[in-house]
Amino acid sequence: MRRLVPVLTVVLAIFAIWYVACVPMNVREVLTQAERAGAEIVPAAAAERRDAGALGLVLRNTAHLGASWSMERAKLPAPHQVAVELWDSTVGEEVYGRRGIVRSGTLSNRSLIYHGGVTLSATLFGFLIGTAAGVLLAIGIVQSRTMEMSVMPWAIVSQTIPIIALAPMIIVVLYSLGLDRFLPEGIAGLLPKAVISAYLSFFPVLVGMVKGLRSPDQMQLDLMQTYNASRGEVMRKLRLPASVPYLFASLKVGIAASLVGAIVGELPVQRGGLGARMLAGTYYGQTTQIWAALIAAALLAALLVFAMGWIERRTLRSMGVQA
Amino acid sequence: MSVISANALDLTFETNDGPVHALKGVSLDINKGDFVSFIGPSGCGKTTFLRCIAGLETPTGGTLTVNGMSPDEARQARAYGYVFQAAGLYPWRTIGQNIKLPLEIMQFGRNEQNQRVKSVLELVELSGFENKYPWQLSGGMQQRASIARALAFDADILLMDEPFGALDEIVRDHLNEQLLALWARTEKTIGFVTHSIPEAVYLSTHIVVMSPRPGRITDVIESPLPKERPLDIRDSQEFIEIAHRVREGLRAGHLDE
Numbered sequence: 001m002r003r004l005v006p007v008l009t010v011v012l013a014i015f016a017i018w019y020v021a022c023v024p025m026n027v028r029e030v031l032t033q034a035e036r037a038g039a040e041i042v043p044a045a046a047a048e049r050r051d052a053g054a055l056g057l058v059l060r061n062t063a064h065l066g067a068s069w070s071m072e073r074a075k076l077p078a079p080h081q082v083a084v085e086l087w088d089s090t091v092g093e094e095v096y097g098r099r100g101i102v103r104s105g106t107l108s109n110r111s112l113i114y115h116g117g118v119t120l121s122a123t124l125f126g127f128l129i130g131t132a133a134g135v136l137l138a139i140g141i142v143q144s145r146t147m148e149m150s151v152m153p154w155a156i157v158s159q160t161i162p163i164i165a166l167a168p169m170i171i172v173v174l175y176s177l178g179l180d181r182f183l184p185e186g187i188a189g190l191l192p193k194a195v196i197s198a199y200l201s202f203f204p205v206l207v208g209m210v211k212g213l214r215s216p217d218q219m220q221l222d223l224m225q226t227y228n229a230s231r232g233e234v235m236r237k238l239r240l241p242a243s244v245p246y247l248f249a250s251l252k253v254g255i256a257a258s259l260v261g262a263i264v265g266e267l268p269v270q271r272g273g274l275g276a277r278m279l280a281g282t283y284y285g286q287t288t289q290i291w292a293a294l295i296a297a298a299l300l301a302a303l304l305v306f307a308m309g310w311i312e313r314r315t316l317r318s319m320g321v322q323a
Numbered sequence: 324m325s326v327i328s329a330n331a332l333d334l335t336f337e338t339n340d341g342p343v344h345a346l347k348g349v350s351l352d353i354n355k356g357d358f359v360s361f362i363g364p365s366g367c368g369k370t371t372f373l374r375c376i377a378g379l380e381t382p383t384g385g386t387l388t389v390n391g392m393s394p395d396e397a398r399q400a401r402a403y404g405y406v407f408q409a410a411g412l413y414p415w416r417t418i419g420q421n422i423k424l425p426l427e428i429m430q431f432g433r434n435e436q437n438q439r440v441k442s443v444l445e446l447v448e449l450s451g452f453e454n455k456y457p458w459q460l461s462g463g464m465q466q467r468a469s470i471a472r473a474l475a476f477d478a479d480i481l482l483m484d485e486p487f488g489a490l491d492e493i494v495r496d497h498l499n500e501q502l503l504a505l506w507a508r509t510e511k512t513i514g515f516v517t518h519s520i521p522e523a524v525y526l527s528t529h530i531v532v533m534s535p536r537p538g539r540i541t542d543v544i545e546s547p548l549p550k551e552r553p554l555d556i557r558d559s560q561e562f563i564e565i566a567h568r569v570r571e572g573l574r575a576g577h578l579d580e
Contacts, residue, residue, distance in 0.1 A: 219407050219408075219409060219411050220411055220413075222379055222405075222407070223405065223407065223411055224428075225378075225379060225398070226377055226379070226398065226403070226404075226405040227401065227424075227425045227428045227429065228398055228399045228401060228428075229428045233428055237424065237427070237428070238413070241413065241415045242413075242415075244415075319414075319415040320414065320415055320416070320417065320456040321414065321415070
């Protein structure tokens with residue numbers, strides 16, 4: 001109970017700020033609409049209003065702001081509008097829609113469930129590639145100083161390039177390779193997005209794993225040496241188990257980065273996914289649709305991180321870590 | 324018969340402030356079945372000497388043989404078990420699995436592994452704790468488990484680097500008593516680093532007194548105490564005399580500076 005109050009306070013504050021922000025954000029359209037309906041707006045001339053500040057307009061027309069939270073194409077839709085859109089494009093579309101799963105047997109390509117699924121599969125695929133790459137590179141780096149010097153700088157450089165600039169190039173290159181000719185349809189479509197996703201997620205895993213693999217202290221390494229253990233045995237029996245807590249911390253960052261990568265990858269591809277929904281919303285001025293897709297992405301990320309936390313707890317408990 | 328033999332051993336570390344003579348002209352013979360303690364102030368090279376025997380440090384001069392081999396060969400032949408200052412049990416392994424660690428690396432069969440775990444746990448009086456995780460044990464029990472781990476593969480030499488240094492006096496007394504009983508039963512050769520005079524006198528057949536800068540041996544005292552040593556032997560006249568001589572040796576080492 002004592003925790004509920006602060007948690008709810010934060011949630012309420014966010015909603016309050018959001019609702020208040022809707023007023024100045026949407027004031028111009030709201031006033032234009034009110035004027036058409038016959039209200040007296042100050043200043044009366046549209047040209048003067050264009051140059052006036054949003055806050056000034058709000059203060060001078062307080063009586064005509066009722067529509068701030070119900071505009072069809074609001075610059076900033078109100079939370080309840082987003083919630084309605086979210087409901088309509090998930091449950092509404094699938095259960096009551098003509099193309100929904102209830103009537104047609106397949107997910108509607110207008111529903112966020114379908115698009116969320118597209119994004120999720122690219123995210124998980126990319127996360128798998130990224131994690132595998134991160135772990136393998138980390139093992140190589142810890143085993144070989146040469147590898148550290150030749151790989152680590154590039155790994156760091158790779159993260160300084162904005163992914164949004166790199167994503168179209170990765171996609172063009174991968175498509176021009178003609179992967180669809182020798183890969184099954186599902187994988188070939190997924191791969192470019194997954195590669196971008198992996199590109200973002202391998203780095204936190206790499207950094208966390210290198211740290212984790214180096215976490216055993218000198219005494220534990222000496223102990224292995226007294227047994228005349230080989231480097232491989234030190235890796236298997238000491239470094240890898242010792243790195244597990246570090247790995248999970250990185251995996252949580254990595255899976256969220258994977259989701260961002262998948263969404264960014266969907267922007268230029270436009271074959272479904274939450275990213276495609278967001279871009280389509282931008283094209284057609286459907287801000288509610290953008291926000292609904294954003295919220296869906298945030299929920300998906302929360303779900304993924306939470307799932308990772310659950311796996312972490314299970315794994316660490318089975319490794320005997322004090323619960 | 325000499326198991327460990329050092330002759331004019333030197334070890335110099337090169338540091339930014341110039342060379343540090345961790346060991347200089349150390350000569351010592353340790354016979355089979357001896358319990359040898361190394362005592363001295365910090366920086367006297369007692370741990371370094373033990374690490375040289377274990378092949379964890381390489382001497383820069385002199386000769387050192389373990390079981391007639393070079394320390395590195397002896398390490399590869401798994402001639403000794405090493406107990407560190409901290410128990411260093413792997414937290415993700417149970418006590419039994421921790422003891423199995425060296426056995427897995429040395430590729431003992433599964434049945435043999437289980438058997439040995441059982442017998443060394445009995446030896447350190449930890450039977451029944453096989454499936455507990457390290458955090459479920461007290462500090463003293465953890466250190467006993469780490470001794471069991473060093474004993475598991477039955478090397479003839481046991482090297483111990485201040486194994487009870489982090490434990491309180493009461494636990495330490497108890498473990499000293501157990502260690503003596505264990506030594507009597509297994510007839511191992513033990514090298515034992517400590518900074519406690521009573522501990523060194525109570526346990527050892529030979530007490531090696533060392534002094535720092537450069538690290539060297541100032542006295543080797545052969546203990547006249549019987550092999551059978553109850554705890555109250557520490558109140559005997561003989562015990563007090565040896566302790567006195569050790570203290571004198573330590574003081575002399577300091578006066579040299």
